[in-house]
Amino acid sequence: MKNVFLGINGVRARELFYYLKGGVVDYGEEHSRIYGHSRFGKDYEQGNYPDWDEHHPVHFVGHSAGAQVVRVLQQMLAYKAFEGYGNTSEDWVLSLTALSGALNGTTRTYFDGMRPEDGRSMKTISLLQLLRLGVILYDWVDITFLKNYYNLGFDHFEMAWKKAGLFGLIDLLLGNSGPFASGDWILPDLTIQGAMISNASLQTFPNTYYFSYATRRTRKIMGITVPSSLFGIHPLLFVRVLQMCQWRHPKDAPPPYKGYRWDDF
Known part of the structure; x- marks a missing residue:
């Protein structure tokens, strides 16, 4: 069984956990080693809900891929996957509401350039290839006011020019390194095949209410x-x-x- 915590949804689930509880985002030693990025990310000095626990559970509303992320987060809470937090449980989530949640994947990914044959790789010529180049260049130039306006969430890959340099940029563009080389980005988990793999590793829990609204x-x-x-x-x-x-x-x-x-x- 695939360790669902290792996918990009596991990354976003970790970021969401520390966003609420506070602290430095820990992507986990195993995930960081496999996908080749820094283990630690943003420091949330003050969590947005530091009292969060099974006595103060949360109602989550997830749109599109966000619904997948919350399901993975709950599984990680149940497995006590957050180092230093040995008291987490699935009961930290009181309800999960999905709004147009991509719980079974979306065909949109194939139009954008994912191969329907495997649901993991990109077509050589596609919109996604153009977006891949744009994302790499956006993170590499590392213009502060742009990153403050919209952060694409790849800072832990350290693609900025100060870290990667010119040769690092060439490696990124050639697909030898970075999130698109390792598969640590959102589209593979949003294909029908990727969603099936994730769903096979996820549970529902008796004390949580689940709602899904299709549009x-x-x-x-x-x-x-x-x-x-x-x-x-x-x-x-x-x-x-x-x-x-x-x-x-x-x-x-x-x-x-x-x-x-x-x-x-």
Whole structure:
């Protein structure tokens, strides 16, 4: 069984834990060694809810990948996976509400460039390859006011020019190092295959309430699925919704799992 704590959802779960409790984010010795990044991250000197425990549990609301992250976080709490916190338990989570949660993955990943054959690797020519280059350059130039405005969450890979240098940048761009080389980024866990692997390692717990709200912005016209409204969808997202309406799993690629039906997604 795959150690679900080693995926990117485990990274985000750790960051969420320390964001609430306070302290220096500890990504874990094993994860840091396997994926080749610093073990420690941001220091939350003052947690946003330091009293958090089984007597002061939390209601979590997760959108899209956030729903996956909270499920992994609860599993880590149950397994007491946070060093120095031996009293954690699954009862620290009172409820988990998913809003359009990608609990079973999303076909959007394949449109962006993940290979439907394996759900782990990127197509050579794709939107994701362009975004990969943009992310690397954004972190490498390391402009403070931009990073303060929007941090992509890869600081623990130390891709900034002061650390990586020019040769480090070349290595990153060639795919020899960094999160995209190791697979320690979000899209592999958001494919249908990646979600299946994660779900196989996750439990639900009797003292936690679970809710999942699915949303839809499509309708059928003459048997064809199309976006439901020009005005109800942000213009920048309309094309992406239209693409998702038309998704069909490639006939020459093996299905993500036995019994897969494209219209379930």
